[in-house]
Amino acid sequence: MDSDRDRPESRYAWFLVVVASVIMGMGAGALISIATFLKPIIADFGWLRGETSLGYMAGAIAMGFGGIGMGYLSDRYSTRPVVVVGILCLGGSMFLLASQSALWQFYLYYCILGGFGASALDAPLLANVGNWFNRNKGLAIGLAMAGRALGQGFVPFGSGLLISASGWRDAYATVGIISLVVLLPLAFFIRNPPGLQEAKKASRKVSASDQAEAYPMPPKLVVAWLSGAGLFCCICMGTAMVHAVAIAQDTGIDANKAAGIIMLIYISGFFGRIAFGKLSDHIGGIRSYWLASFGQTVLIFWFTQMQSLAGFYVHAVIFGFFMAGVMTGLIVCVRELTPVHMRGMSNGIVVLLAWTGMGIGGYQAGFFFDLSGSYVIPYANAAAAGAVNLIIGGALYFYFRRKSAVLEPFEAA
Numbered sequence: 173m174d175s176d177r178d179r180p181e182s183r184y185a186w187f188l189v190v191v192a193s194v195i196m197g198m199g200a201g202a203l204i205s206i207a208t209f210l211k212p213i214i215a216d217f218g219w220l221r222g223e224t225s226l227g228y229m230a231g232a233i234a235m236g237f238g239g240i241g242m243g244y245l246s247d248r249y250s251t252r253p254v255v256v257v258g259i260l261c262l263g264g265s266m267f268l269l270a271s272q273s274a275l276w277q278f279y280l281y282y283c284i285l286g287g288f289g290a291s292a293l294d295a296p297l298l299a300n301v302g303n304w305f306n307r308n309k310g311l312a313i314g315l316a317m318a319g320r321a322l323g324q325g326f327v328p329f330g331s332g333l334l335i336s337a338s339g340w341r342d343a344y345a346t347v348g349i350i351s352l353v354v355l356l357p358l359a360f361f362i363r364n365p366p367g368l369q370e371a372k373k374a375s376r377k378v379s380a381s382d383q384a385e386a387y388p389m390p391p392k393l394v395v396a397w398l399s400g401a402g403l404f405c406c407i408c409m410g411t412a413m414v415h416a417v418a419i420a421q422d423t424g425i426d427a428n429k430a431a432g433i434i435m436l437i438y439i440s441g442f443f444g445r446i447a448f449g450k451l452s453d454h455i456g457g458i459r460s461y462w463l464a465s466f467g468q469t470v471l472i473f474w475f476t477q478m479q480s481l482a483g484f485y486v487h488a489v490i491f492g493f494f495m496a497g498v499m500t501g502l503i504v505c506v507r508e509l510t511p512v513h514m515r516g517m518s519n520g521i522v523v524l525l526a527w528t529g530m531g532i533g534g535y536q537a538g539f540f541f542d543l544s545g546s547y548v549i550p551y552a553n554a555a556a557a558g559a560v561n562l563i564i565g566g567a568l569y570f571y572f573r574r575k576s577a578v579l580e581p582f583e584a585a
Contacts, residue, residue: 192298267344314445328431464501
């Protein structure tokens with residue numbers, strides 16, 4: 173049980189929510205911006221969609237593995253230096269991508285972007301934000317991830333405009349410059365909440381019986397369950413994130429207008445993350461996560477049925493609202509169900525499986541498109557993965573229902 177339960181939530185804590193959301197938004201947005209770089213790069217090099225999408229998968233998996241290490245370092249030491257290293261790697265990888273000339277370089281540079289750049293921004297900052305809050309932890313995490321969602325929408329959209337204006341190489345370089353100029357000054361505002369190190373030391377010394385009383389399921393087992401859920405939810409999610417623009421362009425929609433689909437998904441996601449974050453403060457992270465996952469799973473296949481720009485835009489808004497609540501609920505579950513001394517690493521492990529799922533989703537969509545010439549099979553696969561996620565989340569829900577009243581916001585967290 174955390175010793176900082178009664179600590180007030182300061183104005184500086186809310187300011188750090190804004191700082192974290194901007195930094196995470198730029199990192200995650202840079203990774204997902206492959207959605208707008210995909211076709212221009214293919215046009216220049218003649219690569220297949222499947223093998224090009226594999227670059228995103230490589231970066232996403234690297235981000236997951238990197239997140240474990242970065243989360244551990246932030247648990248062990250401090251968040252700020254980890255984030256500074258991540259920003260430098262983020263900007264540097266953008267410059268490298270601007271100069272690429274071979275497929276293996278594309279993969280390598282996306283691995284650097286994910287494994288050393290974005291990974292150092294997500295898990296450590298989400299753990300840091302969660303540690304500043306107690307009563308409003310769901311809302312705070314939701315707000316941080318909402319700002320992150322805006323970055324995931326605006327960075328690809330802005331990249332699309334830059335590509336149209338000056339080509340994809342200059343677009344990558346410009347994103348790199350913006351990353352360094354905007355994010356480095358913000359990183360120096362990041363600090364740990366008062367008393368955090370003492371709370372971590374006390375948490376490490378808690379006996380097994382006390383921990384069992386505070387956490388009805390062993391935290392390591394919780395992380396394993398949540399990681400499995402995150403894998404399948406993000407296979408579903410990653411299919412749309414990497415290929416939503418391409419599927420619209422295949423119907424004859426202009427590239428700039430098609431890029432607006434991603435932006436609308438994440439603008440809608442801004443509100444979805446706040447809504448599901450606040451909802452989790454009332455009904456708990458598990459139920460909030462399951463409801464968002466249900467909406468995402470029901471909606472994913474309907475991307476294949478859209479034919480008009482208006483249809484894609486409306487569907488993007490609805491899908492984005494539920495999709496955003498999925499990751500918010502997942503991170504709130506980690507915050508509620510793991511002790512303070514292991515939250516950074518726990519976030520890293522869950523994010524590893526989530527980003528692995530994102531990568532698999534993006535890759536399988538490109539792979540099966542190359543085989544069939546259609547997105548029907550890839551999006552059907554995405555819906556099936558979403559159904560598996562619902563089964564895992566539902567099983568976890570009923571386990572806690574039997575064990576205790578954990579379905580209410582978890583007081584021990």
